[in-house]
Amino acid sequence: MTTAQSTPAPAASERSWYKRNEIAITPWLFLAPAILFFAFYVIWPIYQSISISFYAWDGLGEARYVGMANYVELMDDGAFEVSLWNNLKWLLFYLLAIPGGLFIALFLNQTVTGIRIYKSLFFFPFVLSQVVVGLVFSWFYLPNEGLLNGILALVGLGPVNVLGDPTWATYGIIAAGLWPQTAYCMILYLTGLNAVDPEQIEAGRLDNAKGWKMLWYIIIPQLKPATFIAFVVTIIGALRSFDLISIMTNGGPFGQTRVLSFYMFEKALSEYGFRMGYGAAIAVVLFLIMLVFIAYFLWSMWKEEQVR
Amino acid sequence: MFPTPIEKTPRSWQLTYQSMLPLALIMWLLPLIAVAVFSIKPAEDFTQGNYWGLPSSFEMFNNYGQVFFNSDMPRYMFNSVLITVPTVIGAVALSCLAGFALGIYKFKSNIWIFFMFVAGNFVPFQILMVPVRDLTLDMGLYNTKTGLVLFHVAFQTGFCTLFMRNFIRALPYELIEAARVEGIAEWKIFWYVVIPLMKPAIAALSVLIFTFIWNDYFWAVVLTQGPESQPVTAGITSFNAQFRAAYHLMSAGSIVAALPPVLMFFLMQKHFIAGLTLGAVK
Numbered sequence: 001m002t003t004a005q006s007t008p009a010p011a012a013s014e015r016s017w018y019k020r021n022e023i024a025i026t027p028w029l030f031l032a033p034a035i036l037f038f039a040f041y042v043i044w045p046i047y048q049s050i051s052i053s054f055y056a057w058d059g060l061g062e063a064r065y066v067g068m069a070n071y072v073e074l075m076d077d078g079a080f081e082v083s084l085w086n087n088l089k090w091l092l093f094y095l096l097a098i099p100g101g102l103f104i105a106l107f108l109n110q111t112v113t114g115i116r117i118y119k120s121l122f123f124f125p126f127v128l129s130q131v132v133v134g135l136v137f138s139w140f141y142l143p144n145e146g147l148l149n150g151i152l153a154l155v156g157l158g159p160v161n162v163l164g165d166p167t168w169a170t171y172g173i174i175a176a177g178l179w180p181q182t183a184y185c186m187i188l189y190l191t192g193l194n195a196v197d198p199e200q201i202e203a204g205r206l207d208n209a210k211g212w213k214m215l216w217y218i219i220i221p222q223l224k225p226a227t228f229i230a231f232v233v234t235i236i237g238a239l240r241s242f243d244l245i246s247i248m249t250n251g252g253p254f255g256q257t258r259v260l261s262f263y264m265f266e267k268a269l270s271e272y273g274f275r276m277g278y279g280a281a282i283a284v285v286l287f288l289i290m291l292v293f294i295a296y297f298l299w300s301m302w303k304e305e306q307v308r
Numbered sequence: 309m310f311p312t313p314i315e316k317t318p319r320s321w322q323l324t325y326q327s328m329l330p331l332a333l334i335m336w337l338l339p340l341i342a343v344a345v346f347s348i349k350p351a352e353d354f355t356q357g358n359y360w361g362l363p364s365s366f367e368m369f370n371n372y373g374q375v376f377f378n379s380d381m382p383r384y385m386f387n388s389v390l391i392t393v394p395t396v397i398g399a400v401a402l403s404c405l406a407g408f409a410l411g412i413y414k415f416k417s418n419i420w421i422f423f424m425f426v427a428g429n430f431v432p433f434q435i436l437m438v439p440v441r442d443l444t445l446d447m448g449l450y451n452t453k454t455g456l457v458l459f460h461v462a463f464q465t466g467f468c469t470l471f472m473r474n475f476i477r478a479l480p481y482e483l484i485e486a487a488r489v490e491g492i493a494e495w496k497i498f499w500y501v502v503i504p505l506m507k508p509a510i511a512a513l514s515v516l517i518f519t520f521i522w523n524d525y526f527w528a529v530v531l532t533q534g535p536e537s538q539p540v541t542a543g544i545t546s547f548n549a550q551f552r553a554a555y556h557l558m559s560a561g562s563i564v565a566a567l568p569p570v571l572m573f574f575l576m577q578k579h580f581i582a583g584l585t586l587g588a589v590k
Contacts, residue, residue: 037458038466045435124573139343215310297430
């Protein structure tokens with residue numbers, strides 16, 4: 001039969017190379033723009049920062065290789081030590097946002113009229129920019145005009161200048177940071193509480209679990225996913241603290257409110273001179289601290305993925 | 309429900325709870341209420357020491373008028389819009405593509421690329437600062453809105469891809485298989501099958517990224533200077549320098565600067581919260 005020879009050849013050979021490999025190629029075409037942007041602006045700069053930290057460079061002239069000199073200098077830099085301690089304070093006290101958020105979430109987890117408006121008004125500090133939060137709190141703390149001292153005067157306590165006092169200033173800034181962060185944790189827990197299994201609560205009630213016991217043994221274990229996210233965002237937020245410090249005290253008084261992120265900025269880009277290499281070395285230290293947490297987060301996510 | 313629903317508790321506790329709610333809210337928002345009151349006071353109240361009392365006259369229109377017509381504030385606000393809106397579009401577009409690739413296809417390096425985006429998203433800004441500033445200078449984009457937008461798009465792509473990939477993972481995979489059996493091209497599956505299902509995720513991300521970028525301060529300070537390109541978060545410091553110690557004007561200025569994301573939040577509350585709490589429940 002001659003007609004048989006003119007029937008289409010097996011599909012595979014006639015389909016184009018693209019068609020045959022479509023499933024393998026498509027994901028890379030879709031990924032290309034995101035990977036390019038991300039590699040150019042995020043991944044490559046990390047590598048560059050690490051290498052700049054081995055140089056002495058003012059940002060304009062020729063960079064001079066100095067090996068570990070920047071890191072050696074960090075070792076007995078008093079301001080670096082203060083910043084490191086303050087970072088630790090931030091990490092510790094910022095975590096108060098988690099129990100604080102849980103407490104407010106439990107307080108608001110009711111169904112009275114208007115509760116939705118209450119919930120959104122409690123959450124609303126999170127939407128404000130840190131710049132505005134910083135301004136609001138620095139006015140709140142003002143020695144004469146501030147509301148805080150107005151309230152303290154009512155109960156007969158002397159005026160305090162929170163942001164002017166080297167020992168209290170950092171705690172004053174952390175308190176300001178806790179305001180939006182607690183709101184964030186609250187919304188995470190409100191969503192989590194919504195998904196708590198009512199049958200387990202009933203079972204607990206039958207077993208006479210009440211109040212704290214119920215909360216500790218039945219509710220909190222079920223809130224684990226919310227707690228994990230609250231933990232991640234709070235740690236990252238604590239290590240990223242920059243805006244509040246820059247707005248509220250600009251590192252002072254006497255440099256006592258600096259943290260690594262702020263000190264790095266000050267060294268690399270301020271009126272005190274452009275020490276890019278030294279700044280990069282500080283950034284690398286901060287990066288290494290963050291890396292511990294990043295590794296932990298990725299490891300937790302990886303375990304999740306394996307379960308699926 | 310935990311704690312015990314209020315309807316099942318004694319009447320006395322119900323009344324206590326109802327009266328505690330507004331009190332707690334006022335205490336929670338006290339610093340903000342103080343600023344709002346500041347912003348409608350006349351200047352004389354501050355010179356005469358009437359800091360926390362009622363305003364001696366109602367100057368809201370005067371104070372806010374000053375902010376809008378007698379300062380650089382409108383320019384900064386406009387800059388913020390021109391920085392925020394393109395960033396939202398860019399980051400959401402890139403992450404829709406990347407999220408689709410990572411959520412649908414199985415290939416060896418999939419999880420590693422995903423982790424690269426996640427890890428990059430958690431990195432401290434300071435480790436990027438020197439090279440990114442340098443790059444921006446080299447491209448001649450220092451002190452331009454474009455320079456800021458390009459960086460923001462790149463950085464936000466990390467978070468957005470994490471979000472989109474997890475969202476697409478949760479879609480029914482049978483839909484894609486069914487479309488493949490029909491012989492539909494992969495890009496058509498993306499455009500006609502997946503994108504329509506992603507609308508809630510796109511809405512949630514857009515609102516979130518809008519707020520994040522509007523509120524960004526660090527990069528605004530690092531990559532721009534001066535009213536021709538600075539967004540409102542950075543501009544407010546020069547605004548405050550202009551009206552040094554004029555608390556009524558500085559308060560009004562910060563309220564104006566904070567307003568757009570606040571409006572966005574109250575208008576799009578459902579999407580906003582859905583975006584923030586994705587993954588808070590399993």
